[in-house]
Amino acid sequence: MNNWIVADPEHLGGSPRVRDTRISVAFLLESLAAGLSVTEIVDAYPSLTGEAVRGALTELAKQVDLQPT
Numbered sequence: 001m002n003n004w005i006v007a008d009p010e011h012l013g014g015s016p017r018v019r020d021t022r023i024s025v026a027f028l029l030e031s032l033a034a035g036l037s038v039t040e041i042v043d044a045y046p047s048l049t050g051e052a053v054r055g056a057l058t059e060l061a062k063q064v065d066l067q068p069t
Contacts, residue, residue: 004055018056021047025056 005025007016016025023045031041038053 002055003059004052005059018048018052021045021052023048025060028053028056029060 004019005016006019007014011017011022012024017023018025018028028041032038036044038050041053042048042050
């Protein structure tokens with residue numbers, strides 16, 4: 001499965017979130033920016049897996065808007 005980031009109006013008001021969780025992508029990025037490691041985030045939020053975090057980050061990195069022109 002390639003789509004680690006999902007959004008629908010029934011969860012988190014439509015904000016992008018990590019698939020199969022209620023963890024927003026924004027929260028994930030804020031946690032990483034605050035210095036937490038992927039392992040620390042996964043340990044704190046059992047609904048997340050390392051694979052899901054890395055998958056979501058990879059998806060973000062491949063977004064057209066983030067690619068150099």
